[in-house]
Amino acid sequence: MSYKNILIIRLSAIGDVLHCTPLTRALRQEYPEAKISWIVSPKSQDILQGNPFLDEIVVWDKDEWKKLARNSLKAAYQSLRTLQRTLLAEQYDLAVDVHSQFLPGFITWKSAPVRVGFSNAKEMAPLFYNRMTPRIGDLPMPQQYLGVLTALGISGKNPAMIMPVAPENCQNAGRIWETYHIRPDDTVIVLNSSTTWQTKCWPPEHFARLGNLLRQQGAKILLTGAKSDIPLIDKIKDSIKGEVISLAGETSLKDLAAVAQKCDLFVSGDTGPLHIAAAVGAPTLSLYGPTDPRIYAPAGEQHAAVLTPAACRLCHKRRCDDFICMARIEPETVYQEALKLLEKTKGRTKNSQPLYKEVQVRKIPVWNH
Template identity: 25%
Template sequence: MKILVVAPSWIGDTILAQPLLALLKRKHPDARIEVLAPNWSAPLLGRMGEVDAVIVNPFGHGEFNFGARRALGRRLASADFSKAYVLPNSWKSALVPFFAGIPRRIGYQGEARYLLLNERHRLDASAHPQLVQRYAALAGPPPATLPQPHLSSTVEQQQAVRRELGLPLDAAPVIFCPGAEYGPAKRWPSQHFAALARLVASPQNPVWLVGSAKDAAVGDEISAAAEGAALNLCGRSSLEQAIDLIASARCVVSNDSGLMHVAAALGRPLVALYGSSSPAYTPPLSAEAEIISRNLPCSPCFKRECPLGHFDCMNGITPEQIAANVTAKLRS
């Protein structure tokens, strides 16, 4: 059996899709699972044992390009997939499996997908409040305890990336992930990160900032305000390198972001900061994760910027509070 999974576009959502992949492998141990995903997700999928191959989805966020989607589907028609699981809810995300002629095309009803999907699920949000549960339910009634996401990272890979970036091989870093692609309402203020770095950095546990090129500017702000207590690696490392950097961390402090879910899937001690988003919907799936949220009446608002202008949900989480959490994890 060959199964195609159309993956979500976001890094965090891709991690949350892994329990579905594990359930599919459980049901069909000999199945070959291939994932249609954006190029930037390929390093994650390559670290998942359930994934046999990645097919690059060339379409950017919001890009339609009907003709190119039809052409891609027709190219995949000869691959003999027997099932396709379409995780995004958009109409366009179901086009490729349809044009590939895959016999069973499975997903949530979504937006006008009556012809494109022939096994449509209706979302029961009360039964499945978490995104990971919603993905997993596409494989059938999910077990009481879902498989946990897991990304592989060897000591050899971790040492190699440190050599590539000129980092000390014996450091046990505290890693901060200060970015959040969705918008500033999900980001703990840079001055708070800087103050936290000054509180927790030590020769044994240096603070490293990890993120994409889009996070380089905020990383520079934090590094400058930290007065030498934080090394900015944002934009200096690829996603694959970031996986191996995070895998060797003594502790990770992160906004609700893709890298937060990466840290959870690597089993690292994690302090996860929530403001405008909801830990009830997309929590880090790890027993090593500690969720910090002020649970204000105005949150979660799910806005890109604070609609009230005060940003109390994040401003009110103090560096001293998080330093206590980090120190406890370093001692454990």
């Protein structure tokens, strides 16, 4: 069967949305004439902008809806029904839900006559699908998400993530290089210390120790993070000897992608910026405690991961009272892995992202007051 109007549902988060982007390539190859749309939350929409396989980004604020639900369940239900009617009016003939929870499943329901999802999705989401396939949980994340298409008889074979960088973002990164007098022959290493899970955070003193070791090798150190991370990042910066460049709160997601594309190594915990760096071809060294690097770490020869030796590892908890597992990853261990990866990726050929294409954006309000 040939589909003409396709909706992908993955509302958040940054890393997960990025892991799902290979779906757009596979669907475009299978249905070259189809209109392909993606419904996503505002915080993740920049991940999709520029994707040449997409025709439309539909923005709907899941977090705002949750606030509404806390105040009035009736209003929240009415909001969802309004969203469903809006999507129904678009006459999608195929909806692919890779968020796999009750709320996205409910959004999927009635949005299209054919609704695809994982048979082992969480929170009763399979109740809303009529085409299903099991999710194979021990595969790397992009391959897991691509697997949903087997319900349509499609074998997606290319798990490479898609995040084209716009020329203006490349120019912004170039200005950073000029401002801080970074030369073409400098070794530039990004240390990204911020994560959304408390349990994924590597201690700031460990980042500082790593920074000092890398500075001894003459590396230029860039620190990245959100505006809310500035106190933490300033603490790291002040503990590293010599010039350290902090970009905390100064880059958009697209600017961060352009910066990562120019660097020689990106060191981070398991978080969205790590996967952005991997998507644009930066060598990455990632640090793991509660999550499994076999599933969540970037795959490929120019990537490496360090897993904590702590016995409590792979717990998948977002918060922890002990908080020892990430601290058990020694800076000297990460430093040695960094040196190996820098040597291995010296003179690398950058991966080729498809050309950036501006994608139409349509916003659907959560609640019309």
